[in-house]
Amino acid sequence: MKHLHLFDQIPKLSNSLELFKKHFFRVRFLAAFNILTVLILGWLSVYAKLNNQGDGVERLFSDPFNFWFPYEGILTGVSEILWCAPVALCAFTFGVLRHKNPRSRAAIFLFFSALLLGVFFLDDRFRMTLIISRLGISKKLIYLCYGSAVFLYGVKFWRYMKTTPYLPLVAAFLLFAISRFADMLNLQSQGVHAMLEDGTKLLALLNLALYFWHVCHQEVWRHLQQSKDR
Secondary structure (H helix, E strand, C coil), rough: HHHHHHHHHHHHHHHHHHHHHHHHHHHHHHHHHHHHHHHHHHHHHHHHHHHHHHHHHHHHHEEEECCCCCCCHHHHHHHHHHHHHHHHHHHHHHHHHCCCCCCCEEEEEHHHHHHHHHHHHHHHHCHHHHHHHHHCCCCCHHHHHHHHHHHHHHHHHHHHHCCCHHHHHHHHHHHHHHHHHHCCCCCHHHHHHHHHHHHHHHHHHHHHHHHHHHHHHHHHHHHHHHHHHH
């Protein structure tokens, strides 16, 4: 009787799996990203096993925590959270707006904002500028490329920016410029260098997060109001 009861549950299990698969694949990129992540982690596990590199894999997931100085890196963590906020806000709001009018000024502005800030975030988080500079490419050239990208971004979307409270955005990019300039200076005082490079970056990120929170909130609200009026 117990075996019969177990077989009776198989159709229910099959239906549950079908329901799970249906919901999982409803978001198109969800399956792709999960499968890709599993493949990468699987490859790392096999590589570590074959080459005795288990400690190297463990370091990839180690916590940046110092028991004797628990506050160490706390503002770096805050900066990384603030980096993620405007990128996520812009990408999400673009996803909402594109269903109605993907070619609207607001949707295009938010798309390129997410793209530009996303590149800056990846550079900052994974030290891409530092790595590239070690390959022989000057930091000044890299910063010139980033500055040119910001200039073109400003020229392209200035008309839209003027319809928003754009001062925090302008202040943020000016503070970023100060931060990058400080990075190229060889200041003797570590405290002054930290404030000029990392302190100004933190303030810039705060302004970015607040600016894009306001803009995205207004655009989503406008989108909802227009949907109600139909």
